[in-house]
Every structure is written in structure tokens, then in C-alpha cells.
Amino acid sequence: MIDYRSRWQRQRRRRIQIRLGIVAAAIIFIAATIAIICGYRHGRVVWTHRPLNHGLPRLCTDDSRLYVAWADGNVKGIDPRTGKALGLVDFTRPVAFQAIPTIAGEQLIVGGDDFHIRAISTDAGQQIWDYQTGGAVRAQPVVDKRQILVGSDDGWLYCLDAEKGRGLWRVYCGSAIGARAAVTETRVVVGTADGKIVGIDRAAQRIAWSRSTEGPVLAPARPIGDGLVTVGCDDGKQYIVDAESGQVKFKVELAGLIRREPIVEHHRLYLASNSGEIVAVDVPSQEVVWRRTIQAALTSGLTDKGQYLYAGTETGQIVAVDKDSGLVRHSWQIGAPVTGSVIVSGEVVVAGLSDGRVVAISALQ
16 A cells, blocks of 8 residues: 655655755855855966076065066066066076065165175166175075175175175174074174074174074064064074164064064064964063964965965965964965965065966955
């Protein structure tokens, strides 16, 4: 005998399951469409510049132009809106450029593995001057008024005349200087590979103080206001130091090596370690505001625009982190490890990749 009631219940259940499946599919489709639209509006790849060779790219910008120094000895100017070579800088030398370049007026200052610091015309693309040190120059130069301050693997901090490239003075710091110095009115503060933070008296042209750490100091130093500078260390600590006296005001501990450049905004300091930890610190209270970990090693950044911090990872992503909460608001898969620079130029975030490409995404609004 046919159980009409049981058959009706089975048919009813099937109809409900079909309807639920249709609703779920519709929700997934709508969510995917929204994600695509948001990604297109707020994070799409705007352009990709592919060089002929594959040296690691280091970037700097004045917003109207983007400058790239590749490790194979090429330097080019690029339009940050289109990714097209501008034809203003087209400089090539058979030498590795490992340092991030710096803009000084109409000159691009870049250090080389051949022990030279070069000034290249941003208009003519010709070398204006060069200065020879005693070691590879991997640190980014700092321009202060008419002076260029840059460290070398030979352990010397050099002060050069920006116009002529003439050496004005130099101070021996004891070991290789691998990252940019922090410059104040009276001090130049650098980290060294043998684990020291060194403060140089600019007027006397000698070391004013030196503080030992528990690991190499290979991160860029930055002034943060109120006479303080900050620099990270391979011992996993970010040091906040009085530039005049060298007194360590406080330290922030992170997981992993600290070689990332900090971001300074008002009284807040944003820090990152190579392990993927990002920390926001309130400087006056010395309190950690938030602490987050990205699920990948950070190999480039930090840089910022508006409400977001940007960093590149070894897994080929650029991540956007909210400054208020530390939450990752978006990430973009670029296709190769982001081991060159990450900077903001105009309305785009530009990254140098391990395969030599330079890629721009539109910044979040």
C-alpha cells in the first residue's frame, strides 16, 4: 500500500532543499560580485612594469614621479599613474644597487655595491657626481638641507655636499651601517651591524654616545618628535631613544627580527617585525594600543596612506591594515614575493617584487 503522506513529506523536503540551495547560491553570487566590485574600485592592479632583467627593485617617489633602482644597475623614472617609463631617467651601470634611492632636488642619490654613492640627474639621466667609500653602500641616503648623510659597510657615516658630492666629514661607528640614519638638528643616529645605536654630534663631528643592544641594528632609524628617535633591532626590540643624550626612554618587544621602517603619526608609532607582527604604540603613555599578527612573514613596508598601513609578504601579498584596530581590511595576491620596496605614490600603492616587476594597486579609500 502506498504511503501517500510519507511520499508527500519527502517531496516537500526536496523542494525545501532545492529552494535553500538556490538561496545559498544567490547569496554566494551576490557576495562574490560585491567583492569583485570592491576589489576593482579599491584594490585592483592598476599597472605592472616589467623590466628586461630581473634585479630586485628599490623605490622612492616625489608623488609626481616614481624612481626605481634595480639590483642589476638600472635606474628609471616611471609615471605612477600609468607605469610607463618617463624617459627622463634611463641610467645603467654594471653595478648592483641594493640601497633605496633618495630624491635631492633634481638629483637621485643612490648607493651601490661597488662602494660608490652616485647622484643621477632626474632630467638628463646622467651621472652628476660620485663619491667612493670603503665598502658597499646599502643604506638609504638622507638629505638634510644641503647635506647628504649615509652609512656604508665600511663602518663610516659620511656627510657629503649635495650639490658637488664633496666629502664634508665622516665618523667611524665601529661596524657596518646597513640602514638609513635619523637626522635631527644636532645629532645623526644610526644602527650598526655589531649591535649598537650610535649618536653623532653634527657640530663636533664625533660620536656623542653609543648604546649596546642584544643583536645587529639593521632597521632604518626615524625621528619621532620631542627630541626622540626610534630604531628596531634583531633582538626583537624597538628602541625609543633621546637623540641628545642617548638615554633609552623605553622599548617595545615584538616577535622576530625588526628590520621594517616604523610609521610615525602624531603621537602614535606603528611597528612591524619580519615575523608578521604589527604593533601600534602610544608614545606619551608608552602603552601598546593594539597588537596583531599577519599570517605571513613581512618582507617589505611599512608604508601608509590615510586610514591604512600597507606591507608586503613573502607569500606574494600586499596587506592593508586598519590603523585604529590593527585588522587586515584587504589583501591582494601579486604573484611573487614582495621583497623590494613598498611605497605610496599619489593614489596607488607600489611594490617591488622578487622577479623584478613593479606593481601598483589602487589604495583603499
